[in-house]
Amino acid sequence: MKIVLAPDSYKGSLTAKDACDAMEQGIRRAIPDAEIVKVPMADGGEGTVRSLVDATDGSLHKVTVQGPLGSPVSAVYGILGDGITAVIEVAEASGLYLIDKENRNPLLTTTYGMGELIRHALDQGCRSFIIGLGGSATNDGGAGMAQALGVKLLNKAGKPIGLGGEALSEIDSIDDAQMDSRIRDSRFIVACDVDNPLCGPNGASAVFGPQKGATPEMVNRLDSCLNQFAEVIRRDIGTDIINLPGAGAAGGMGGGTVAFLNAELKPGVDIVIEAAQLEMHLKGTDLVISGEGQCDFQTERGKTPYGVAKAGQRNGVPCVLIAGSIGKGIECLYDSGVISVFSMVDKPMPLEQAMQDAAQLAADTAERVVRLFIGGRK
Template sequence: MTHMKFVLAPDSFKESMTAKQVCVAMEQGFKTVFPDAEFVHVPMADGGEGTVQSLVDATGGEIFHLDVTGPLGSQVKAGYGVLGDGKTAVIEMASASGIQYINAENRNPLIATTYGTGELIKACLQRGIRRIIIGIGGSATNDGGAGMAQALGVRFLDGEGMALPFGGGALGRLHSIDMSGLDPAVGETEIIVACDVTNPLCGEHGASAVFGPQKGATEEMVRTLDGNLAHYAKIIRRQLRRDVETIPGAGAAGGLGAGLLAFTRCELKKGIDIIIDFSKLKEKLAGADYCITGEGGIDFQTKFGKTPYGVAKAAKAGNVPVIALAGRIGKGTHELYQEGIDAIFGIIPDIGELGSLLADGEINITRTSENIGRLMKIATLK
């Protein structure tokens, strides 16, 4: 049998395995059938949870931890990654300002802040990093990224020249923006924002109306926050000559998209496209016989920018067959066969309790991979 090359490019299986662990389990299964094959691990993500881990794993980088200001002002432990090139950092804003830090009793989008996300950016700048990837999903905030800017030295002042407190609830009193304290390194830094939503900052499809309620906003709060963000955008337009109100993605993460557009040199891109680029997936697919991808659940939503869809598009450009593994296969997956995925396999062997299925993820990936390999071997013998 000729030398075979497998590119293993899965996402994490949430609450079960990191993408790197999935790669290892896949290789173990396929290697049983093809012991002499080449296996290239490319841990993937789509810009959401797991992005830091996947890019660090894919590039041989390192993760750093520090205490930052959480969304409600208390200290939380967050982290960021530095990729293998030593020049690029990757941040998940949820690590510092995520919805996991609030609950039904304490959530309050009027005071929630992205200050901690700004502290992560500042830590990267102090390390000499001048290119930062930021995933901006899963926020607890609705402050238009004002907290992030405050951490970088921007001051938001009321009519009396007093600094505004944290949170989108105070932005209605914004009178002027003092940029004199902004860290000069911000202007020298390329920021690539992983953003998969197209919501504008304000209005019926804006940050407050669409995402505010899940962060605890009542109807009255939504009206207040939306009006405050519109006022904030007006002051930014007047003072900074940047119009961030209607740009698609400005409303992501409670308006953090708008804040990054206003105060940094940034570009908004689809998360999966960023990961494909920085993991060098396309280059690694050269000469591959098969590409194996997957994630915890595959269904009709997968084609809207999820990892298996993005991997399949990259593989198809090089005519590499794509097989996807999933813990759960939902409705609408037949559409994926027109989008570059050649076959989809579920990994769960029997009906079981969720906790044990999550715990057995690696065993189930390995067994399923071995069985796919056995099927491939039959086909090669024909």
């Protein structure tokens, strides 16, 4: 019997790889000789680097780069097992978690460190990039990233503008002649699960700015700055990002990656499924098991278990989900390849205990799942 394990992480308790290992232990108690393939998964957000590195036998690289407010930070990115694909999370260099709440100010924060991570990966020979956009502290439209890669953002006097979202109020022209030439020889795929445009009431500043510390006055200022940036990009680079769906992700970073990296925006889980070669592993499989911390109606909106289930459905493989907890609306998943959803919590217990015992709970649940599955096939 062949079983593929493809869970997301269970935040605060298990990485995706830890979950795979725990589930394998439980399955082997029921089927010692099962063929088990472990494919740690993610949806393009937090944990994507670790999951893809684990799934492809890749490597992690730690680099000191400029943080969102200019101070040095230690950031980690991955190189996949093919040796040429880098996977980078914007939050590592430019994340909200890097700034104390009282110091958050998207007028000042920059994505410069993100550009430094890309440059470091280029130095390692990478020419294919997967970028996750979640968790940024920035609202600069990817301007800092572009500056780190050699793009000159100039004011009316022909002098470089500063860093941060507010500095874009000074931009008058863009000179990309000295951009790192290796960028044009590389492919960039960006995990983007929102369709927000760059500007306006549904844009980067209005929707995501407040959580990054923006006051209503700051939101208006930042929106105006991004609009000006987009107009100069359209004129000088020839790329129109102002109404591009997803351009507003990560403080306009979605649009910036399209403008400066010629990136393709795709749903995060689809990117991870492709990079981890999940569909190849599903060939000849009897059952695929996925899961996450909580399965509910939101799981259908591009979360890892939904993507795995759909991949299983395309390949005729039934999918079972193992969840830390089960919320409302899971019945929507039953038309997407999911045959059942199991909760890991097998008795009343405090959340802290459930998180502490997550590995054992995952193992026990996986054992129950496969015992029921094989019993139903007899």
